[in-house]
Amino acid sequence: MSRPETNPLRDPRDRRLPRVPDPCALVVFGVTGDLARKKLIPAVYDLGNRGLLPPGFVLLGFARRDWGVGEFESLAREAASQHSRTEFREDVWRRIADSLSFLPGSFDDPEGFDALAAKLVELEETHGIKGNAAFYLSIPPAAFPTVLEQMARTEMSDNSVRGGWRRVVVEKPFGHDQQSARELNELVDRVFTPNDVFRIDHYLGKETVQNLLALRFANTLFEPIWNSHFVDSVQITMAEDVGIDGRAAFYDSAGAARDVLQNHLLQLLALTAMEEPVSFDAEAIRTEKIKVLNAISLPRDLEHDAIRGQYDQGWLAGQRVPAYLDEKDVPKGSTTETYVAVRLGIETRRWAGVPFYLRTGKRLPRRVTEIAVVFKKAPHLPFDATDTVELGQNQLVVRVQPDEGVTLRFGSKVPGSAMEVRDVSMDFLYGASFTESSPEAYERLILDVLLGDQTLFPRNEEVDASWRVIDPLEEFWATHPPEKYRAGEWGPRGADEMLTRDGRVWRRP
Amino acid sequence: MTTTLWDTNGGDIVKALLVERRAAGALASGLALSLVVVVDEKHVAEAETAATVAAAAHPCRLLIVVRRSLERDNRIDAEVQVGGRLGPTEAVVMRMHGRVALHAESVVLPLLAPDAPVVTWWYAAPPDVIATDALGVLANRRITDSAQASDPIAALQRRAEDFAPGDTDLAWSRTTPWRSLLASAMDPVDSAASTATVGCETGNPSGALLCGWLTSKLGVETTVEDTKGPGITEAGITVNNGYRVRITRPDGRLATLSLGEDPERKLPLPRRELGDLLAEELRRMDPDYVYAEALSAATGVGGLDQRPATRTHVWRDPAWAESG
Secondary structure, rough: OOOOOOOOOOOOOOOOOOOOOOOOOEEEOHHHHHHHHHHHHHHHHHHHHOOOOOOOOEEEEEEEEOOHHHHHHHHHHHHHHHHOOOOHHHHHHHHHHOOOOEOOOOOOOOOHHHHHHHHHHHHHOOOOOOOEEEEOOOOOOOHHHHHHHHHHOOOOOOOHOOOOOEEEEEEEEOOOOHHHHHHHHHHHHHHHHHEEEEOEEEEEEEEHHHHHHHHHHHHOOOHOOEEEEOOEEEEEEEOOOOOEEEEEHHHHHHHHHHHHHHHHHHEEEEEEEEOOOOOOOHHHHHHHHHHHHOOOOOOOOOOEEEEEEEEEEEEEOOEEEEEEEOOOOOOOOOOOOOEEEEEEOOOOOOOOOOEEEEEEEEOOOEEEEEEEEEEEOOOOOOOOHHHOOOOOOOOEEEEEEOOEEEEEEEEEOOOOOOEEEEEEEEEEEHHHHHOOOOHHHHHHHHHHHHHHOOOOOHHHHHHHHHHHHHHHHHHHHHHOOEEEEOOOOOOOHHHHHHHHOOOOOOOOO | EEEEEEEOOOHHHHOOOOOHHHHHHHOOOOOOOOEEEEEEEEHHOOOOOOHHHHHHHOOOOEEEEEEEOOOOOOOEEEEEEEOOOOOOOOOEEEEEHHHHHHHHHHHHHOOOOOOOOEEEEEEOOOOOHHHHHHHHHOOOEEEEOOEEEEEEEHHHHHHOOOOOOOOEHHHHHOOOOHHHHHHHHHHOOOOOOEEEEEEOOOOOHHHHHHHHHHHHOOOOOOOEEEEEEOOOOEEEEEEEOOOEEEOOOOOOOOOEEEEOOOOOOOEEOOOHHHHHHHHHHOOOOOOOOHHHHHHHHHOOOOOHHHHHOOOOOOOOOOOHHHOO
């Protein structure tokens, strides 16, 4: 760890100096995959371009390819030049190219891991990485146990052996139910120490999500009304216009609830509903999130308040798209859901009685993620009933993506001689002016891993608590086939009816 | 997108800005600050480019003031733009002739974004005493660039004597990558430093500030060596136990880092563009006390952080100087 307290050049008032990680290696398993090419390698380049990589740094690729470092470099170069956020500059790239390394090997091949362990020792000498390494497991979940066992065997996961830190980054899915998640957590926490395990949920790396905490806890304006006295309901939406993108094998065994609801949506819910943390450090924030996740209650009537859907063929953005069942490699008669809408409650004094409506789906009209807090209507309106027909409920909407920002919707008088009140929106565009400087989620998260900052990573208890919510739903759905919805519309009829019964409607995002 | 006003007045500029804003819709909502740029005619294009880069990171209302000959009759020409070639920002470029240029603040004040911080940036030789320029007095943050002066080291001295919290200098922003590298190189070091050196082009104000920073933070004598440049070319720290940190950058682009016995490492350390420097300055609106300490150590002027943060405008008529 860096020791700012003993370094005379570090001054807490000096906000210009960025935090730069210790010398270290970032080892990526499955470095030839999509995620590595589109996100990880570009993020490393962007960090380098912003001067946030330590002087001693190595990006070590590990994959089943008969490659030398030359082939890896051309792959990495193409990935960085195509997908990096910041401008591609030759001199920055040359420096990163100097710190690239590649090892061929498959996940079940002990020799590959012996070679990797030896390579890490060698890099201490040649690149001065001081025994620090972060392992990024961009691999299918089925390969997790094998890889982790190999790491345990070669002792490369052990902090004490080489005198530096050893960290591991795991991607979702974290298991497929509570039981399997526990086994996985138990394994990864045993091989590494719990503090060295980083579970990536890339939504938490997004600026607007972090801004939600600033919005709530840095202002006096919102917190007093952030409770069941004023809030009528909360809608959290994550809609995608794409289909399953050729990931049929994975998707068909998971479905929307495991793929999105269990992690992204429940994390967004936790950040929206949690109490104020006592401080802004990782432990305090996670403690509050856990409390909320543990307080989530499921609807009593699952049949009407936990809706699954599966898209049928239809038209989307002017193109004809096939039904889920007709997508390549989807088994005939599959009952996997591509849409979920569920009404959850939070059993705390702050939120008792406020429904949290969560929905996610594929092949919906547009790609959007947002959190909408809908406020109660004013208890009394001193206007004529006809004056306020067009007045809805006040809303505070945090737009997570795209077009990041915050919208506040309230009633305003329509100009003219008659008293007429109508909803207007006040917009704070985070995107329009800030995007150029706001880092990509992966950039931020990789930097946090190398710095050892756990704030934006869910802890294993959070994963466990999320599965506690999902498991009963999955159990119920096992005997209830999903409802069909046309590709290009906002989900199945049942989801609309779920809100209609409560006297509400879904927001059109 | 653009309205050009010839021989106009402050009131009409305010109206034109309002009309442009309405026409552009929500384009420029979420202003974080007003940036007042004081610039000579020949540097307008450069200042605009830099401000556009900075505005991409910090949405601002850009007010560019060009003061032209005092001798001519009073006249203001203005160009009002929202979301035009200056990027996603609101910009007003004002050219002032005659004595109205001495009262530029009377035009600028009604144009400032409501209740947002004001930053004034002199992209020209900075005034000797900032209190004599009302555009500096009304700002929360003042950015000068000593490197623009004919004698930069003397200009730095002036900045120290005239300092008030909230002042910064681009010569200081230019040291950030060096300071960042030095600080991370010192992270693993346990014992105290014994000596430090800085090598830079003769009369380079950034070199002087880097030296001042090392002196104030390490508490050791730091020597400056003159080199051919460009800019800062090297910096080194020797620690009591003999461990050495040394960074050299002879070509202004690629640096070589050597830490103790470790093998040398090359890394890019390019001299940064004006826009990046400005964006760094706009990132924070609070006084930079680390700069104050470095400036104090570099110039020998003490008590900088004790100075009051606000100035009172001092009227100084250039006509007096000529007659007296």
